[in-house]
Amino acid sequence: MAAAAASSCGGAGCGPHCSSSASAAAVEDAAAAAAEKVGRLSLSRECGKCGGGAAAVAVAGGLGLCGECFRANLLGKFKLAVTSNAMVRPTDSVLLAFSGGPASRVALQFIHEMRCKAIESWDVSNSQALPVFGVGVAFVDESVLCSKPRDEIEMAIEDIRSIVSSLSTGVKAMHIVRLEDVFSTESEDGERRLREAVDMIGDDTGREDFLRCLRMLSLQKIAMENGYAKIMLGSCASAIACHVLSATVKGQGYSLPADVQYVDTRWEIPVVLPLRDCLAQELTLLCELDSLKTQQHLDRPSNGINSLVASFIKRLREENPSREHTIVRTAQKLKPFSFNKFSADGYHDFLPSRLRPKFQKVDSDESTFSEILCLMCGSPFSESELQNLESTKHKAQKKIDLYTAHCCQSCYFQILPAGENLNEHFFSLLPKLWTGKMDTISDSHSLLRDQIEEYLLEENDDGN
Amino acid sequence: MPLTFSVECFYIVFEDEIHQTIVENNLFKPGDRVAIGASGGKDSTVLAYVLSELNHRHKYCLDLFLLSVDEGITGYRDDSLETVKRNEIQYGLPLKIISYKDLYGWTMDDIVKAIGLKNNCTFCGVFRRQALDRGAALLKVDKIVTGHNADDIAETVLLNILRGDIARLSRCTFITTGEDGPIPRCKPFKYTYEKEILDYFSTECIYSPNAYRGFAREFIKDLERMRPRAILDIIKSGSPQQQGCQSKEHKLCKACVLLDGLNRGLPKLGVGRTKGVAGGDSDCEQQAKRPERSRSSLQGKHGNIDF
Numbered sequence: 125m126a127a128a129a130a131s132s133c134g135g136a137g138c139g140p141h142c143s144s145s146a147s148a149a150a151v152e153d154a155a156a157a158a159a160e161k162v163g164r165l166s167l168s169r170e171c172g173k174c175g176g177g178a179a180a181v182a183v184a185g186g187l188g189l190c191g192e193c194f195r196a197n198l199l200g201k202f203k204l205a206v207t208s209n210a211m212v213r214p215t216d217s218v219l220l221a222f223s224g225g226p227a228s229r230v231a232l233q234f235i236h237e238m239r240c241k242a243i244e245s246w247d248v249s250n251s252q253a254l255p256v257f258g259v260g261v262a263f264v265d266e267s268v269l270c271s272k273p274r275d276e277i278e279m280a281i282e283d284i285r286s287i288v289s290s291l292s293t294g295v296k297a298m299h300i301v302r303l304e305d306v307f308s309t310e311s312e313d314g315e316r317r318l319r320e321a322v323d324m325i326g327d328d329t330g331r332e333d334f335l336r337c338l339r340m341l342s343l344q345k346i347a348m349e350n351g352y353a354k355i356m357l358g359s360c361a362s363a364i365a366c367h368v369l370s371a372t373v374k375g376q377g378y379s380l381p382a383d384v385q386y387v388d389t390r391w392e393i394p395v396v397l398p399l400r401d402c403l404a405q406e407l408t409l410l411c412e413l414d415s416l417k418t419q420q421h422l423d424r425p426s427n428g429i430n431s432l433v434a435s436f437i438k439r440l441r442e443e444n445p446s447r448e449h450t451i452v453r454t455a456q457k458l459k460p461f462s463f464n465k466f467s468a469d470g471y472h473d474f475l476p477s478r479l480r481p482k483f484q485k486v487d488s489d490e491s492t493f494s495e496i497l498c499l500m501c502g503s504p505f506s507e508s509e510l511q512n513l514e515s516t517k518h519k520a521q522k523k524i525d526l527y528t529a530h531c532c533q534s535c536y537f538q539i540l541p542a543g544e545n546l547n548e549h550f551f552s553l554l555p556k557l558w559t560g561k562m563d564t565i566s567d568s569h570s571l572l573r574d575q576i577e578e579y580l581l582e583e584n585d586d587g588n
Numbered sequence: 589m590p591l592t593f594s595v596e597c598f599y600i601v602f603e604d605e606i607h608q609t610i611v612e613n614n615l616f617k618p619g620d621r622v623a624i625g626a627s628g629g630k631d632s633t634v635l636a637y638v639l640s641e642l643n644h645r646h647k648y649c650l651d652l653f654l655l656s657v658d659e660g661i662t663g664y665r666d667d668s669l670e671t672v673k674r675n676e677i678q679y680g681l682p683l684k685i686i687s688y689k690d691l692y693g694w695t696m697d698d699i700v701k702a703i704g705l706k707n708n709c710t711f712c713g714v715f716r717r718q719a720l721d722r723g724a725a726l727l728k729v730d731k732i733v734t735g736h737n738a739d740d741i742a743e744t745v746l747l748n749i750l751r752g753d754i755a756r757l758s759r760c761t762f763i764t765t766g767e768d769g770p771i772p773r774c775k776p777f778k779y780t781y782e783k784e785i786l787d788y789f790s791t792e793c794i795y796s797p798n799a800y801r802g803f804a805r806e807f808i809k810d811l812e813r814m815r816p817r818a819i820l821d822i823i824k825s826g827s828p829q830q831q832g833c834q835s836k837e838h839k840l841c842k843a844c845v846l847l848d849g850l851n852r853g854l855p856k857l858g859v860g861r862t863k864g865v866a867g868g869d870s871d872c873e874q875q876a877k878r879p880e881r882s883r884s885s886l887q888g889k890h891g892n893i894d895f
Contacts, residue, residue: 368749369749371825372749372826373811373815373818373821374821374825375820375821375824377824377825378825429818440803447750450751450752453752454748454749454750454751454754454757455749458754534821537817
């Protein structure tokens with residue numbers, strides 16, 4: 125009915141009962157309310173970019189922007205991040221991590237639009253030499269740790285499915301994977317191990333960070349098992365600003381640069397962050413303006429340091445809306461690691477020359493980086509952590525010593541239970557994807573030790 | 589597991605930790621003349637006491653002085669200077685007071701009257717830093733020590749992240765700074781939590797409620813309640829372990845830029861990120877509407893200072 129009314133009066137409104145004018149006014153009110161929530165200062169009435177007379181709904185770069193220009197601004201940032209960092213090759217299958225929140229919803233929308241555009245170009249191209257990249261979507265179901273009723277959880281997951289299936293061009297696949305599956309494919313065993321491991325962690329922040337590490341592991345597993353070349357996260361500037369402060373507060377200043385770059389190849393499947401320059405408020409506003417459905421019913425409340433940092437950042441944002449960008453820029457000035465660039469191998473065919481400096485100059489035979497990474501969170505080891513690892517390797521009698529030495533100081537403090545016996549049990553619960561690597565190192569260490577046993581001095585040997 | 593001590597044991601452990609910090613970081617050598625920046629506040633009062641105790645107990649062979657800066661804040665600094673004068677008598681340490689009025693011809697009361705309560709802390713911070721240097725030069729000391737504690741340093745790390753000041757971020761956790769300058773400064777309380785510092789009496793500067801630092805301090809207090817070691821973890825995060833951070837050398841002394849701005853009726857000169865250059869203002873209509881303050885002979889040519 126509303127649609128028919130709109131077409132008969134052309135949308136201008138033919139009276140107080142005209143739903144066309146009412147709905148237009150409602151959209152405008154919603155936009156104004158949304159812009160109000162964003163807390164923009166000195167919002168000019170008209171769009172300063174297109175000059176088309178449309179009402180401004182948000183501010184970007186000091187200019188008031190109408191809805192269209194605001195959208196174009198965000199899409200432009202996304203595309204620039206993807207193209208200038210060569211995040212997606214034509215032959216790639218990209219796995220988008222979709223949480224249901226506004227940031228990953230916008231990432232899903234934008235990558236979908238880029239793919240549609242690429243398909244159109246391919247259709248009209250004479251040669252059709254280059255394929256179009258594929259997109260899959262992954263949702264990590266953490267409802268096993270959620271206290272909500274089962275029917276609400278299932279409805280929320282169904283919502284997630286419907287959001288993805290509503291895209292005009294289908295995705296390669298939708299993967300809804302339970303978090304406990306990284307522990308074991310047998311559901312009861314996985315759930316038991318996950319619950320037991322989480323219960324052993326005494327620190328609230330440690331528990332949250334442990335789950336975050338498991339989430340990444342789950343995404344890696346999905347990507348490896350299904351042939352994806354990249355994982356795309358919806359991490360925006362606001363989330364990164366929170367991470368910068370959280371990492372600082374947890375003593376992870378050394379590894380911080382690794383987590384805030386566009387590209388992160390330290391994982392089996394590289395991770396890219398195309399929304400790094402967009403603020404959470406902008407993405408939320410876009411979802412409202414474009415009626416992009418989100419689903420956050422399964423979000424768990426945060427406690428601990430991460431929550432404290434988030435409320436501190438919120439307070440800073442109220443005082444100065446561009447503070448988050450400043451924080452991210454500060455972290456960007458720190459020197460990134462070698463794995464924060466793609467290796468040039470495999471890219472040369474598609475790479476414009478202006479982008480070549482962004483790539484590592486490594487031979488395909490060499491390992492792409494030499495840093496030692498934390499077993500759980502993947503943080504590169506600082507000098508002191510490396511020294512501790514080296515001295516432990518020499519003295520380690522038991523596998524558990526090697527396991528703990530391969531955890532960074534932050535994970536050691538806030539995740540590992542206190543006490544050697546508890547630690548052993550904790551590591552026995554962890555996913556094999558983590559502990560398997562340590563078993564290989566430990567076995568080769570034991571083998572080496574056995575080989576040179578007779579030449580080793582005992583600790584109390586006085587040389588006589 | 590946190591340990592609890594009797595009062596006597598706490599004193600012993602506290603003093604021993606400071607002694608270990610001094611020794612492990614080679615803060616002093618025998619025969620050094622050391623000026624203790626004394627504000628009359630809890631940190632510098634405890635610092636003066638502990639340093640004179642340790643100097644005697646462990647035979648550091650230091651000549652200790654108290655150096656105090658009088659910013660000219662009526663009702664605040666005049667009270668705290670009385671505390672410093674008592675410290676002079678209690679600890680037997682010679683005291684030198686150096687005032688903004690003598691150095692610059694302006695008191696903080698005058699400056700706040702001129703510029704209001706915005707950016708006044710910028711002026712005070714920069715002038716105090718230079719005043720300490722000037723006072724230390726007059727005393728012919730080899731080193732300045734200040735009572736900055738772990739909470740202060742953690743706060744500075746956070747503030748530099750929030751402001752995007754990567755150059756300061758790389759320097760702010762050093763226990764000794766200015767080693768390439770005439771008089772280095774060190775912070776023996778770098779690893780000491782505020783709450784550990786005895787004789788805590790909270791006397792906030794009457795002009796400070798607008799200080800941005802308070803914002804970060806509240807956050808740090810909340811953090812400390814949640815995870816006490818977070819303060820040291822912030823300092824650890826801020827310690828320079830990265831190559832490639834570039835610090836910028838400033839061509840002109842900040843104090844001179846600020847003072848020039850005051851004397852010319854341009855209080856915003858040099859405040860924030862603008863590179864204020866003395867005499868570089870192209871707007872002739874903004875030439876000083878106030879008569880220039882008489883300048884002390886301590887101002888003037890002193891080359892580049894990296895602050």
